[in-house]
Amino acid sequence: MDAHFARVLADEQDDAPTPGASAAPPASSSRAAPTAALSQQQLDALVARADAQELDQLDARSLRTLVQALERRVRSNALARAKHADAPERFLESELALHSELARWRHVAAAPAALLPELAALNAAPLLLGLFAHDNADIRLDVLALLAELTDAEDDLADADALAARRVWVRALLEHRLLPLVVTSLEQLDSAPGVEDQDEEAAGVYHALQILENVADLEPPACAQLCATTVVLRQLLRQVAAARRFSANKLYASEVLSILLQSGAAPRAHFMAGTVATGTATAPRDDSDSSKRRKQAGAGDLLDRLLQAIAPYRKRNPASEDEEELVENLVNALCSVLLLPAAQMHFRRLEGLELALRCLKDRAQYVFSGALRMLDLALMGDARNCARLVEVGGLKALFAVFMGKKKAKKPTATATATTTRRAKSEAKAKEEELTMSILSSLCALLSPAAAHDVFDRFHAKFVENDMEKLDRVVDVFVKYLGRVEQRDLAGDDDSDDDDDNDEKDENEDARYLRRLDAGLFTLQRATHVLAHLCASSRKLRAYVLVKLHEHRIDMDVLAQILKEQLAMLRGGDSDSDGDGDGDKDVTDTDGERAKMQAQRTLLVHLLSTLQAPTSDAASSAVEPKQEEAKHET
Template identity: 35%
Template sequence: MDAAHKRKRPDADDDGAAGAVDLSSLEGADDVEVLDLRAAKRLLLAFERRLRDNLEARMKHPDDPARFADSEIALHAETDRLRLLAGAPDLFPDLVPLGLASSLSSLLTHDNADLAAAAASLLADLTDSDDPDDLAGLHSLADALVEANALDLLVHNLSRFSEADPDEAEAVHHTLSVVENLLELRPQLADIVCDRTKLLRWLLARLKAREFDANKQYASEILAILLQDSPANQKRLGNINGVDGLLQAVAMYKSRDPKTSDEEEMLENLFDCLCCVLMPMENKERFVKAEGVELMIIIMKQKKLAYSSAIRTLDFAMTRFPPACERFVDVLGLKTAFAAFMDSCEQEKQKRELSGSTRRTGGITKGSRRIRLLGKFVENECEKIDRLMEFYTRYSERVKAETERLDSLDLDDLEMDEDERYNRKLEAGLYTLQLIALILGHIWHSGNSQMRTRIELLLRQNKLTKDDVKDILEEYHDNIGDLDGPEEKERAQGRTKEIIASLSL
């Protein structure tokens, strides 16, 4: 998912002509070719005068729409003229003190939904730019909009607009576009908007709708942005039954594929959201209780487009959470998972299934479930260990080639330290090799003589020894980070040390 990608309505004109305004339409501007500060101020003042006139007319004649209809037409036209400002973000710091943000925020609250929609459309244009030179101006406008409570008003309008009306559906799209633009300009707003508004609830409800459309796709993208780097939002979504809601959304694709590329992108966003929300431990528990493990197994069995995403989701669910691993065994997930492991031919699918296998072997440490898991490696003359060693030799050769390449370089000239060197090796396949070594280590640590004999035979056939596996695990041990906290780091290093020690026997 590319958070910086700006989405357009499917029916939007490519040349943007629909939103264009001729400079010659400026009231009182004679032969203006460039929008300077003076002309921009006249634009803003004219808009504010029309807004004030309309509000006064409404207050004087609240029960007679005919008496303020003309003023609303004039206000709508003046709002459209403000689109000229989108071409001059450098003027925003001078216009914000004059009321640019506060006036547009007040228009979002207008009783006429068409004018509120026009405000959202205008703000979508004003806050959108890919030019780095525009950032200073855009930041000043974004900060002023937040101070004027524009975020709260935008989210309120999402529920106010009726998507049964095509024009108001487009207004919803523009509103989401403003939210996306503000999040890109000020990423810290992700926590603020979800704390102050009901945006998460609206997005969740929108994604549970069965019919696919452009706004549902956009909602999935906004939710993924909000969850991506925010543990607070991940917990917030879990607290409003978001895990179950996302499972309902992806369940629509358990036995069918998306019909279009846009729908396919939305499904990827949904799984991105699901994986993000599974980061907090309490949401993993909710996932298990909501039968998320069972749903992912069903999706894997169907072998539809969501197949790989289901494996990835299980990987997140089982990371540092043995109850998910145990549920996986209890609902007969091993058969499905090992079938995927044996059939996997794509590199990315191999990595995902190997990662999942590592979670399972490390997360199921005792009892009948452990026996059932290890039994899978024995059946059919240890064919799964054969497959593991096939992967091990393949990735070992890749890592060896990358190591030799790095050794041949002058790292001082490249300004490459040991951390960068290690990252290069990870990218070349070391990460996957470490996963395989961990699984082999867990199998060896079990003490099963049949499996140990098979591993030693295959190592000899490939001119390798247990010391080669130990070297991989020792490098893994030394580079375990503390992203999940010092206690988890200590536990992971302790488990790895036990495996390394068993390989020495």
């Protein structure tokens, strides 16, 4: 067979490609040189049509034939390459045959998913994955494209049996090291010079990212394995770097990064392991010495790279809807990481708080809402970050947003009056939720013993300008109290006739979801702030009592809201203790329990101080005064 190929190539030596073109795909490929004769093109078309007819009705038997044919092509090509390593023209034909055989496998990707377990049983997974070691880059690109299709479950979402069958195939691939091979291929493609300008290599990067997304969708536990055993996080951050121009691959990489970091605590822990291990120096975004200090932070600092990818959007808006999606993905990734205390600490050291405050300067910037989310998660449970926010003058920007002093975004040209009103209403509700959450964190975590008078500076804000900010907190409380009560009344009308215990439990869950949708979270945070201010100062307590009385609301309403939240937390903690879910991430569970315990302690403290008169000691210790208000810079 090899002698025959050599004789044919010798007869057609004038038309044969040069030895340096050994990696070229066949004439039917977009990369092949258009030198083949017309009759050969016609013959290829006839063969392709015959192959399509042959594979039109794929079954287990024809699938076995296809696998055996690919095995023969792989062995033949390996033999030819081993025999004629110094003469690429001697194994060119076997390479073209292998490429054509892989093209035939596209029919398998289009076949019903029910055949995929049979494909796994035929050991097709190691056969295909073994081709990642092939010297010809075109063969590796063929395999990436094929696996991207074979792992795509988009057409199976409505069919549970099809999804189960595709999972069998994906698990077979995972058993034979699919993930490390794909990430290695991604590295190789991305390291090629000018990869962004080469369509074939760019397509290969896209297919590699598609495989990672498909695996994450079908086998979520594999996300932890992927982050633990490969450098995928580092590679994805390289793809989304600010220095790279926007492209489909940059958008896709941001999406995969967001998916991985939102999949559980383990990927986030691996992200921080790659961050803290490389340095802890600060790396500001804007200052004249930023490049020098960024180098001090370490080239491998993953959190710093993520902040650098977001930083350009503090000054400019995305140029398209796709680029807006990129920004959302990057912010989602960062917010997921900020769930870890170590990430909150490193975020402060990298001047992430300052970056978020700069993004809050202009509401017209697309990243504005994302910056509020960053601040909320960075402050949650971290007393040092709360103090740092006050130290760097963040109260001015925060209260400007809370008081509605920032200019609203301009509506897009295609937005209708109805959609614009709806978008404004949703954006305002989200801002109120986030700012109340931030204020709640500051109330809970700022200490009178903290340096730079941060405690007094924060409380003085509620006294200045005739207590306008305290008025705003009361207004938010009244607004969301009315919404939640209205939703309760509407829900009670639907559940009057339910007697079954299971139905009552379901209705209770549905009621809680309805209340959340009406703004229960914002109401609870506003209650925390009011209860804290009432407990901290007689003056503020008296003022709150008067304002609530104007709205015919008793102070007991605040206590009742706190009691309901405390009961919910205690019930949720007992449920999580009894679940015994061994698959849940232990680190994630411990973190959730610690946060719940801190919330319970806070609620008990607020209840005790709210239901008792303000003590003279507490009043004298924290009484804010108008003249103590610092001018925020």
